[in-house]
Amino acid sequence: MAVTRADRLTVAWRSASINLQGMPVFPVAILVGLGLVAIFAGVLAPHSSEVGNLGERFKPPAWQQGGTSNFLLGTDHLGRDVLSRLMFGARVSIMVGLLAVVVAGTIGTALGILSGYMGRWVDQVIMRVTDTWLALPALTFAIFLAAVVGPSLWNIVIILSAVYWTRYARVIRGEVLSLKEREFVRLAIVAGCSKWTIMRRHILPNVLNSAIVLASLQLGVVIITEAALSFLGVGVPPPQAAWGLMLADGKKGLMAGYWWLTVLPGLCIMMMVLSANLLGDWLRVKLDPQLRQL
Amino acid sequence: MKTFVLKRIGYSLVSLCLLSLTIFLFVRLTGDPTVLLVEPGASREDMAMIREQLGLDRPLWEQYGTFVASAVRGDFGKSFYYRTPVLELYLSRLPSSLLLAAAAMTFSLIIGIPSGIIAAVSVGRFGDNAGKIFSLLGLSMPQFWVGLLLILFFSVYLGWLPSSGSGTVWHVIMPSFALGWYFAAAHMRLTRSSMLEVLGSEYVKLARLKGLPERRVIVKHALKNALIPVLTLAGINLILMVNAAVVVETVFAWPGIGRLLYEGITFRDFPIVQATVMIGGSMIVVVNLVVDVLYAVIDPRIRYVR
């Protein structure tokens, strides 16, 4: 029986989804790899990521004609080494992504629990704000905030947190509403526990799973938004290395055919987001089958 | 029914208030909003004069009042750069964004729905796995990168399509692809899961028990039910496409409201930025209201749930 293309695709898919001791190998490996690169960028990077040599502008990657092994992945319009910039860019993406997701998750979960459990006017107020902010497209809102407070690395984290906490609040509130009806919560109330104790000891641990799954799914979105903001010029400010910024710079050389300035940074973004999404999918199935409709 | 509509309108009004309040407060958060609300490069005296003119030394609630009052009147200030009222500017660019969104939505549905159906019907086999890969790629590739790649390929290398501007059919192809790509993947995912759920339902089982041909079971019985959530999502996404196509419009220099926003932040033309967010947000709130009321009209069960 001939091996059809369909069979090969299925085999490729199955091997890509290898689980080792339950964890999906490829996404975790990529994320860990990117993390290590980010941490050790200072040591690993062959050149400076911010200072360039104008005499070496627009050099193509080493394997193309005109490229040198000095600049493995080529240089940009200011003569800066692309490989080094990619490495330092990893640092920005990971840091901003993780921080924003953690802060947004914390705020969103806390408000979601409060809103769901306390009910009445607390719920009304928080939900109205959440719904309103959710109605605004994330990118538009983020741009507005960036225009108001000005771009900087920390501001980006704050802005992204402010935009994305609403996603958590909604979902967590829904969970809390159904948890409230469960036996063990009612027992705790009957036993005389205070609202805060119940929220802390009974509700919080039970919504943690959903929060984590949501966080992992949000990571990719946040990274793309940060890249978009940097691309538009209101994200990480130059001369720092950020993948979004590199794409913006890359656009300048696009019509001239300097493909590596566009393809490579985008590829990095895609790899990171893809891994985060795969990890998130796996976590979702593993931690809470009820959330499969997310 | 009337109570439902009134209640729903009430919610929307509250949302609009919160929206304007949010924007208002955030601007004033920075300490001295004059910096934002004044042309870059203005002198100190100019700034003091503008500050008085705009009433920035008045109490906060009074400022908010004027803010809302002018917004309701349609006065969102004047663009520094264009020197025309921002609302005019916004409305003149809106049709382009609508056109782009419509094209992108068509593309995303034409690709997304059939592939979702195929994936659901061939669960675990080739069609499904191919679909999974497609959806992962779609959700992981930033839209603007897709746009840049398209330009690289079709404009620079092949020279087939124009890389910027609008006007002909050729101009629309790449931007709508770039914009619609992500949503195609999202629609495919939802179609697949919705179809799977419906295919496992009792009435589909019974349809098969009745001896109906498989195609009829899928197209007549399963599909209609499965598409309901997909079309709902598509509706939500359409509005998103209109309002949030900033990066795609920037990459392709497409003259829509997204590009307007980009100009606003690049040229530090704050009235444009503020107005775009206000108008865009209000538009979404109103559209949500209309959709909710329409749903209630169509499906009587909804009226009593709230």
Add this chain to the structure above:
Amino acid sequence: MAPLLELRNLSTHYVSQRGTRVVKAVDGVSLALDAGETLGVVGESGSGKSTLALSILRLLPTAAANAGGEILFDGEDLLKKSAEEMRRIRGKRIAMILQDPMASLNPLFTVGDQVGEGLRVHEGTTKRRAWERATELLRAVRITAPETRVGEYPHQMSGGMRQRIVGAMAIACEPQLLIADEPTTSLDLTIQAQYLALLRDLQRDHGLGLIFITHNLGIVAKMCDRVAVMYGGRLVEFGPVRKIFDAPRHPYTRALLESIPRFGDSRQRLTAIGGQPPDLSALPLGCSFHPRCPDAVDQCRAEAPPETGVDAGHVSRCWVAPR
């Protein structure tokens, strides 16, 4: 006269993805049913009753497959039929009613459309004629004002009405055999009796063979001519209802009958059958009932008992049961 339906040693197994776990949902079941007769299939949840029904119609979920035996319907072995031939048999010659009437009806289509669909597909009836037939069928299942009802949607009707509509759908093409999988379980008690009467009348008027799957022995006593008792995927007793209810051979059948509370009973406590229904993927060796059987002996633990004829038309699977 040859039976309408005859199962010979039918087996259906569920196999897990890696082929490691095999669940013998139906294991070597043999029974027979004549035209115009009603057969009751009784057992606890998980005994394999529903799988048996789906096996006859060959509409099993992907994880399950036929593992041997024959299904003789009107003399022909259904297991040898192609997919297309089976499709033409379903709905037209063998029909089925499911348990939950709300879930069985497609919420987006009118009652008339769904009832007439079988006619349009199997007999090429025109839309208009199918609509008229649907109205007649609704009348036949005793739905009032069928002319208006036929244009309505499922959610506009009560549970009892929906189950009648499902019944109308089933008899639309005048099938020879009707399988009803717990059709009254989700209905109110008062409606159950009416529905059962309806089914009996329909059977008499159309000469249907009826297989009634239930866990309710009272219904079996009222409705059925023969009864098949299933346990752990196997048929443990099969034969005429009167005979078996008067003198059950198999300990499980006996226990089932004894557990029904009766008026005027002097006992204080309800008798239940001790233990739990078996895990079909890990059946005990020998007779699957022996862990819960009050009469079990060593042979029961070692070897699965074969079918033993008690007398004409009555079989049971038990080492200990008296002949």
